[in-house]
Amino acid sequence: MNGLEQFKDRNVSQNYYRVKIEPYPKTPWERFKRVVRRSLRLELFVGLKITLMEMLRFKIHTIQYPKEKLPISPRYRAVHKLLRLLESGNERCIGCGLCEKICISNCIRIDTRPDENGRKIPTEYTINFGRCIFCGYCAEVCPELAIVHGQDYEHASEQRAQFALKEDMLTPLDKLKEQKEYPGFGAPTPAADKLIKKTPLAY
C-alpha cells in the first residue's frame, strides 16, 4: 500500500489498546496531591511536545480534494448507471420491475412495452434523486446487473431532475468500450460459478 491507497485501509482494529484511567481523587488532599504530581511531572508539556513533534515531522494527511481524489471502494454507492451488454450493446434492463418494487423510498419508475421482436423493453426509466437514499437495494436485486451504482459521486446540479432519466444513466453506445463490469453491490461473487447447481440439459 502506498500513496493514497493507504487511506483505504480500514483494518485498524488490531491497534486498539485499553487506556488506563487512574482513580478519580475523592478528598481535597488527594486532589492536591494530584495537582502537585501533575505539575511536577510537567504533564502540560507532554501535550506541547506532541503537537510540536507533529509539526516538525510534517506528515500531512490532507487530500486536496478537487485536485487530488481518493480512489473509492467498488461498493461505493453513487449515482446509478444503466449498463449495456458488452458484446451486443443492447440494454441489459429487461424491465422486470424488481428495483421499482424493492425501492424503499419508492423513487424508481419504469415504463415498459413489448418491442418489435416481442421482447419486453423499458421505454423510460427514472430515479427521483430527490428521494433516493442510495441504499443499493435496486442494484442488489437486479437480476441482469443492469442498474448499478456508478462511481461518480460529484453530482451537484441546478435541477433536481438532472441525472435521473434513462439517457443520463445509460451507457452511451460509443462509450461501450469504457463500460466497466460492476464489482459492487449485488454483483456475483468471484466464486459464483462454483456455487451454482447446473440444470441438466438433454442436448
Add this chain to the structure above:
Amino acid sequence: MESAFVIETIIKILVVLGLFSALAGFATYVERKVLAFMQRRLGPMHVGPWGLLQVLADGIKLFTKEDFIPQGANRIIFMIAPVITAASAFIAMAAIPMFPEFTIGGYTVRPIISDINVGLLFVLGVMAIGLYGPLLAGMASGNKWSLLGAARTAVQFLSYEVVTGLSVLAPVMIVGSLSLIDFNNYQAGGISNWLVWKQPVAFILFLIAGFAETNRTPFDLLEHEAEVISGYATEYSGMRWGMFFIGEYANMFTIGFLASLIFLGGFNDLGFIPGAIAILLKVFFFIFLFIWARASWPHIRPDQLMWLCWKVLMPIAVINVVITGIVMMF
C-alpha cells in the same frame, strides 16, 4: 523641533496602526497554518501560493459583509463596543518601545510613540480598558449568549488584571522604574542579565495572566462556541466583528512585547543578533507559544479559571512580591 516631533509622532502612530493591523491579519494566517501543521493538515491552500492571500480574501470578505445590527440591540453602544477593543489595544502600544533607537538621515528616531515614565502602568491600564469592548458589546447585543459572554469577560479580565499587576510588581521593585525603556536598559548586557532568571515565578504568572488577558486558549471562555455560541460576538458581523479580532491579535503582540521587555532582555543585542531582530524573535516566539498552546491544550471551565486565579496564582504572586521585598531588604 516641535513640528518635527508632531510629524514624527504622527508617522509613528500611522506605522504602528498599519503595521500591527497587518500583523494581526498575518497572525491569523500563521495561526491557521501552525494549527493545521500541528494537526497534520495543510490549512488554507487555495488563495495564493500556500494560501498566502487568504488574509486578503478574509479582509475583503470582512469589509464587504453586511454590517448587521439586531433589532433589540442598543445601537450606539453596539456600534462603539468593537471600536473600544481595537482602540484600547492600539493605544496600549503607545508606551511600548519596540526597537532600539536608530538614525535616518541624521534624524534620531526613538521607536516609541510616547516614552512616559509610568509606561508599564499606562500599558496595563489601557489594556484593562479593553475589557469594556466585549463587556459593552455583549450587553448591548440583546442576546442571552452575548450577555453570558459579557459576564465572563468582566469576571475573567478583572480577575486576571490583579495577577498581571502583582506579577510585574516584583520586577518593578527590582528595576525601580515603571518606564519600559528602563526595564530594557536594566537588562542590557547579555542573557544572564535577563530578569527572568531573577523573577521566574513572576514571568510564569505574567505569561499565564497574559493568556487570560488576551482571551486565548486555554482561557478562551468569552466566546466559546460550544458553550455560548460566540459569546459577546454572537451578533456581530463584518468589520465590526473583525475589529474585536484585530484587538485580540494586537493584544497578543502587546503581551509579547511586554514579556520580552520585562523579562527577556528587550531589544538589547543578543550576541551577534542585533537588538531589533532579537526582540522580534522573542515576540514571535510568544505569538507561536500562544498558537502552540491552543493546538495542544483543551480549554478549562470558568470555575477552574477562577479557582486558578484567586486560589493559586494570586497567592503565589503575593508571596513572590513578599519574598522579593525580603530579599531586597537584606
Add this chain to the structure above:
Amino acid sequence: MVKFYIDGKEVVANRGETILQVARREGIYIPTMCYLSKVKPIESCRLCVVEVEGVEGFVLSCQTPATPDARITTDSKELYEHRQNIMKLYDVNHPLECGVCDKSGECDLQNKNLEFRVDSQEFSARDQYRPIQDWNYLQYDPSLCILCEKCVHVCNEVIGDDAIEIEYGGYKSRIIPKDAETLDCTWCGECVAVCPVGAFISKDFKYSANAWELDRIPAACAHCSASCHLYYETKHSSIENPEPKIYRVKNEFEFETLCGAGRFGFDFENREAKKDEEAFKRAIEAFKRADTIKFTSFITNEEALLLQKMKERFGYRLVNDEARAYQRFLENFSQYSGKSLYTPSLYDIEDSDFIILMGSFISSDNPAVRYAMTVSQKRHRSEIVNFHPVEDDLLKPVVTKFVKHEVGSEEAALSMLVDILCDEDAKKRAGKEWLESFDIGYLSAESNIGEEEIEDILKRLKMKKRRGAKRFTLILGEDLYTHPRAENLAKLAGLVDRFSEFDVMLIPPKTNTLGVALICDLDEEEGEFSIGYNQKGDFTLSALGDGDLDMPALNQQEGTFTNIDRRVVPTNVALPYEGYVLNDIAKELGVSDKEYTIEYTKELPKEKGYKEIEFDELDNEFLNDGTEKRGYELEIKKVNLSRKNIEPIEELPEFNGTVIYRCEPVLQFSPFTNKAHQLRTKGKLYASETFLNDLGLKEGDKVNIQKDNITISIEVERDGFIASGAYLGRFDKNIDTESLFKDYRFTEVKIQKV
C-alpha cells in the same frame, strides 16, 4: 351429510362434495395446480393428493368424496416429496423468464415452486420449438404452458365456445384452436384469467405493468345487467403522467365468469372532464326550462333515485323507453304471477334441468346467462330449448333443441308453451276467450312452429321429470318486452310462473334496467324541452364526453346496480373524475341535500324490496366456498293477483320482405364498450351467409337501409355466428339505428346496394 376428519379437524360434507371442496370451505389448505372450482375436476396435476387412513397410496382429493369417519392427512413427508417432484417436472424446460413474464408475482407455478422449495432441477427433456401464437386479443406461449387444461375446460364447460383443445405430443403438447387454423371465438378472455402461468395473456396488457404495481379496485361490470363482479386494476399512466389508468380487468375466476366486453372494454371513462362552470350554469337553466328527462339505464340506482326525486319536485317526465317497456312487462307479469319480481337467479339457471329461452339473442344480450346455461348443460346435461327467429350458432353446443319461429309470433309460441306447461287450472285462469281463441293448428301454421316440435319438447320434459329433474326455468328476453303485444305476453309469462313448475326469469336488457324500472316512475311521452342523460336531448348530459355537460362514466362512479340476480351490487371509483355529477345538479336545484351520491343508497325505495343499508356496509366479495357476498338481494313481495282475463290471441303480425334484428355484436353492448380502445369498431350491418346470398351482397359492400323516410348508409359484414338473418347494433353512436327500431326488435327495411 358425511362426517369425517381432515388433519384431525372434524368436518361435514354435503352430498356430493369432494374432500377438496370441504377443505376449501373449511379453510384447510390443499395445494392444487389444475383445480378450478367452476368446472369439473381436471385431474391433470395430481398435486391435490392426500393420505387417507387405511387406504393404500394417495387419493386425489379433488374428485373423491369423503367416506364417513375417514381420517385424512393433507401434509406429510411423503406427500411433500411427491408434490415437490411434481413441481420439478412442471419446471422441465419452463423458460426462466419470470423477470419479464406478465404473470410473475401472481403465478401459481412461482408460488408452488417456492412453497415446495424447488431450487434445483434433476430432470431434463429435449426442448421443443413451439412458437408463440397470436390470437387477436390473446397471446399463447406454448413453452410457458404447463398443460393444466383449465383453459380448455373453462372454454368448454362454462363459456360454451369450445374453441380450444389440447394437441397431445409429449413435450410438444400445446393448446390449439379446435378444428380451425386460428382461434375464432367470442373472446371472453376467460382462458387468460384462469391460466395459472403466463401462457395465455392479454396482448394489450402484455409487458405494460407488473402484477404487484397495480391497485385493485373491486367493482361491478357496467356493461350488461349481469353486473359481474370484477376488479379494475389501475396504475399511473406513465412516468410523465401520474394520472391513474386502468391497465386490465381481473375477475374472481374460480367462481364467476366474465365476458370479453367486461374484460377488454374497461377504459370507457369520460377523460379530461373538468368543472366547466359555464356549462353547469347552462345545465341548471336547461333544467329549469325542461319538462322531460330522457335517459338510458346505464346509470346507478342512486342516480335513478335522484332523477325520481327531481320528477317528484319539478314534475319532469322521465322517459326511458327500454326501461319503461321492461317496467310494464314486469308489472303485468307480477299481476299474474303474484310476485313483485321474478325469482330465478343465474345460480338457479346453472342448477336448472330444463331451460326454455325465448325472445333473446342471449350470446350478445347477456353472456352471463349464456354461461349459466352452458354450465347447467355441461354439469348435468340439462335440456335447453331456444325459441328465436334468428339461429345463433354460438348456442349450438349448448342448446339441445332450437325452435325457429316467424318474426313477431312470440305470442303464439308462448301460448303453445302455456298449453303444454300449465295445467287446466291455469288455462281456466287465463280466461275463456283466450282458451277459445287458442287454435294450435292456426298458431303452428302462422308461427312456423311445428306441432311435432311442441310434442317433442313435451316429450323431453317428461323424460327429464322421470329422471328426477327438479328445477325448470323459462328465460324471457327483450324481444318480448318490445313486442306490440307485450302486455299479453307478460300475463302469459305470469301464468307460467304461477301454474307450472317453471320459474320465469325476465332478463333486464341493460345494466340497470331493473333498478330504473323499480325506482323511477317512467313516462311514455316526451315533452317540449328535454334533458338527455346519455341520450340526445335539447340539453345533453353525457358520460361519453360528447354532450353539453360532462357526466362521470360508470367506472368513475360509486354506487349500486340492481342486476339480473335481483341483487343490489356495489361498484367503486376506479378512475378520478373532476367534473360535475348528477348530485351537483340536484343540489343546485335544491333536490339533494347530500354531499355524495352514495348517501342515497340507504334511501332506495323499501316498498320495492330495497333495504336500508349504507353503501359502505355493502359486501363485495366471494367466500372460500364460492358464496357470493355482494350487496344484498331484493326482497320479493306478494302482489295482488289481477282478476282480469288474458286477452285472446290476436292475429299474428306478418313481417314480409327484408327483416333485420336489433342486437349488438359479441363484445359490444353500448357506445361505452365501443369507446374502449381494444373494442373500438365501426357499426356495420352484420349479416349471415344466407342473408348475404339472398340479397346478392358481399362482405364489405356499402348498403342503404331504408325505412319510411329514414335512410342509413352502412357497410355490411358477414357474421359467422348466425345462421340466418341480419342485425344492426346501437353501439356506434355515429349511426342512428334508434330511429329504425321504434319499439319491436325486428323491423322491415329495404336494403339497397350502393
